[in-house]
Amino acid sequence: MKTAVFPGSFDPITLGHVDIINRGLPLFDQVILAIGTNSDKKYMFSLEERVRFLEETYKDEPKIKVMTYKGMTVDFCREQNAGFILRGLRNAIDLEFEKSIGQTNFKISGVETLFFITSSGKSHISSTVVRDVIRNGGDYQFMVPDAIRH
Numbered sequence: 001m002k003t004a005v006f007p008g009s010f011d012p013i014t015l016g017h018v019d020i021i022n023r024g025l026p027l028f029d030q031v032i033l034a035i036g037t038n039s040d041k042k043y044m045f046s047l048e049e050r051v052r053f054l055e056e057t058y059k060d061e062p063k064i065k066v067m068t069y070k071g072m073t074v075d076f077c078r079e080q081n082a083g084f085i086l087r088g089l090r091n092a093i094d095l096e097f098e099k100s101i102g103q104t105n106f107k108i109s110g111v112e113t114l115f116f117i118t119s120s121g122k123s124h125i126s127s128t129v130v131r132d133v134i135r136n137g138g139d140y141q142f143m144v145p146d147a148i149r150h
Helices: 015-027 047-057 073-079 092-109 127-135
Strands: 003-008 030-036 064-069 084-089 112-117
Touching: 003 015, 003 073, 015 030, 015 084, 015 112, 030 047, 030 073, 047 064, 073 084, 073 092, 084 092, 092 112
Parallel strands: 003 030, 003 084, 030 064, 084 112
Antiparallel strands: none
16 A cells, blocks of 8 residues: 655644645555644644644545654654655745755655645645734635634
C-alpha cells in the first residue's frame, strides 16, 4: 500500500491545505493527515478541535486517516510505513525552507518529499493569516473549509 503523510499543525486547516491534500489523493492508497504536537507552541485551536476539523472536512474520503504525533516526522512515517511526505509550496521562501527539510528527511530515512505548487488563487492563504484575521474579527471564511466556519 502506498502511503503518504501530510504533516502540519493545521491551526487551522485552510483551503490551501485542502488543495494540496486533494491533489495528492489520487497518487496514494492512503494519506495520513498528521497533526504534529509541540508542547512549547501556543495554538489558537485545541488538538481536539484540529482533529475534528480534519475529520469533518474529510468524512467522506476513505483514503484519509487523521492522526497526531510527537517527534520527528520521518520517525512517524516509518512507524506508519509511509514512504512519502506531501508538502505545499506557496512561494520561493517556502521552496528554500522545505527543500532543506526534504533533503534532510531523505538522508535520515529514505522518505521522499513530494512538493505541490499551490493552485492559482490560493498562495496568499496560510494558517497564520487565517488566525490573524480571526483575532481581528475579519472575514476568514473564504480561506477555510466548511468545518471551521462559525
